[in-house]
Amino acid sequence: MSNKRPWDLMNWVRKKSLPAIETIYHEGQPCNNLTTLWNALHNSYNSAENRPINTRCLDGINQCDDIDWPSFTGQEFIDAIAKYLNAFSPGPDHVT
Numbered sequence: 001m002s003n004k005r006p007w008d009l010m011n012w013v014r015k016k017s018l019p020a021i022e023t024i025y026h027e028g029q030p031c032n033n034l035t036t037l038w039n040a041l042h043n044s045y046n047s048a049e050n051r052p053i054n055t056r057c058l059d060g061i062n063q064c065d066d067i068d069w070p071s072f073t074g075q076e077f078i079d080a081i082a083k084y085l086n087a088f089s090p091g092p093d094h095v096t
Helices: 034-047 074-084
Strands: none
Touching: none
């Protein structure tokens, strides 16, 4: 006879370890609320605005042929994605 308890055999009731996360810092300060996170992302994005860029690194990439997509209506698109409306992303946040 096994000495294991019934819940030891059910892996869905075992303690789960949380995913590793790391705090986002901006200018040496943690972004621990939506306002500071927004400011960090907004300032980071806008810091690159109007800066010159060097696109020569793209010169070595082969150009692909254009893809001819079949035409579809808005309703056909809605019908195609309807089965995924309750789906979640695979990450730990499960964003819909």
